[in-house]
Amino acid sequence: MQSNQQAFKDYLQMQKNYSLHTVKAYVKDIEEFDSFNKIHFEQDSIDIVGYPQIRSWIVSLVDSNISASSVNRKISSLKSYYKFLLRIKQIEQSPLLKHKALKTPKKIQIPFSEKEVDLVLNQIIYPDGFEGIRDKLIIDMFYTTGIRRAELINLKLSSIDLKSNTLKVIGKRNKERILPLLPIIISQIKMYIIQRNAIQDIKKTEQLFMTQKGVKLNDSLVYRLINTYFSTISEKVKKSPHILRHTFATHLLNNGADLNSVKELLGHSSLASTQVYTHSSLSELKKVYSEAHPRNQK
CATH class of the missing domain: 1.10.150 (DNA polymerase; domain 1)
Incomplete structure (x- = not known):
C-alpha cells in the first residue's frame, strides 16, 4: 500500500x-x-x-x-x-468535485405491525432454557431500544445499569449514548443473566449475549434469529434486525414521539437520517386524519 x-x-x-x-x-x-x-x-x-x-x-x-x-x-x-x-495538502482539487451519484431506486423499508411484534413476543413458543430466554430478550431489546445489530452484539455486562434501568450503547464512531430500559426488559435481563452465568467458563468473557457454548454472537446468527422467529407470523419479504430498528422508530412516531427524541434514541447524527422512518408514521397520520376530520364525514 x-x-x-x-x-x-x-x-x-x-x-x-x-x-x-x-x-x-x-x-x-x-x-x-x-x-x-x-x-x-x-x-x-x-x-x-x-x-x-x-x-x-x-x-x-x-x-x-x-x-x-x-x-x-x-x-x-x-x-x-x-x-x-x-x-493533507497533497492535491489542490478533488477530481470528483463535480461528480453526481448514479440514481438508485428507493428501497421501501416496511416495518412490522404492532400486532406482528406482539405475536412474536407473547404468542409463539420459545425453546426451553438458555436459548429461548436469550432469543426473546434479543428480540425485545431490538424492539424497545432500537439499537443496531453490531451494537447489540458488542454489549457487555457492564453496559447494563440495573440501578438506573439504563443501557450504555457504543454506536458508530465510538459515540456513546444512554438508553432507558423498560421494566419488562429489566425482568428479562435478570432472568437471562441467571441462565448466562450457568454456562461453563462464563467468567472468561464480559459479553452479554453469547451462544450456548459461551461464544460471542456473530452477525449472521443474529440475523437468522430474527428472520426465523418473524417468519412464523409475518409474510413480509424483509425480516431482519434493521427492520426491527425501523419498527421501533415507526411505532414511536405513530404514538406521538417527536422526531428529535427518536433521533437521540437511534443515535443518529442528523435529523435527515431519522426522517427516513417518517413515511410510515405519515401513513398512520393520514389514516387518523381521514377518519377524524369533519370534512371527510360528509
Missing part, C-alpha cells in the same frame, strides 16, 4: 474512529481503483488523476452488472480519499 493510502487508513481508524469492517471496505474500494488505473492507464498512483479515468472505472463497474448503489459506495470511498489528500 502506498504511503498516502496507508496514511488514509490510519486516519480512518485513529481520527474518524471507523470500525475495522468499514476501514477494510474503504481500503478495498481504493485498491480496486488503483489496480484499474494501473492496468488501463499505466499510472503508478491514483493520487493525481482526472475525472475521465474515474468515469472509465464507473463505466466498467456498471458494465459488470454491479448495482448503482454499490458503484456509489465505491465512489464515496474514493471521494473520501481525495478529501483526505486535500486535507
Whole structure:
C-alpha cells in the first residue's frame, strides 16, 4: 500500500474512529481503483488523476452488472480519499468535485405491525432454557431500544445499569449514548443473566449475549434469529434486525414521539437520517386524519 493510502487508513481508524469492517471496505474500494488505473492507464498512483479515468472505472463497474448503489459506495470511498489528500495538502482539487451519484431506486423499508411484534413476543413458543430466554430478550431489546445489530452484539455486562434501568450503547464512531430500559426488559435481563452465568467458563468473557457454548454472537446468527422467529407470523419479504430498528422508530412516531427524541434514541447524527422512518408514521397520520376530520364525514 502506498504511503498516502496507508496514511488514509490510519486516519480512518485513529481520527474518524471507523470500525475495522468499514476501514477494510474503504481500503478495498481504493485498491480496486488503483489496480484499474494501473492496468488501463499505466499510472503508478491514483493520487493525481482526472475525472475521465474515474468515469472509465464507473463505466466498467456498471458494465459488470454491479448495482448503482454499490458503484456509489465505491465512489464515496474514493471521494473520501481525495478529501483526505486535500486535507493533507497533497492535491489542490478533488477530481470528483463535480461528480453526481448514479440514481438508485428507493428501497421501501416496511416495518412490522404492532400486532406482528406482539405475536412474536407473547404468542409463539420459545425453546426451553438458555436459548429461548436469550432469543426473546434479543428480540425485545431490538424492539424497545432500537439499537443496531453490531451494537447489540458488542454489549457487555457492564453496559447494563440495573440501578438506573439504563443501557450504555457504543454506536458508530465510538459515540456513546444512554438508553432507558423498560421494566419488562429489566425482568428479562435478570432472568437471562441467571441462565448466562450457568454456562461453563462464563467468567472468561464480559459479553452479554453469547451462544450456548459461551461464544460471542456473530452477525449472521443474529440475523437468522430474527428472520426465523418473524417468519412464523409475518409474510413480509424483509425480516431482519434493521427492520426491527425501523419498527421501533415507526411505532414511536405513530404514538406521538417527536422526531428529535427518536433521533437521540437511534443515535443518529442528523435529523435527515431519522426522517427516513417518517413515511410510515405519515401513513398512520393520514389514516387518523381521514377518519377524524369533519370534512371527510360528509
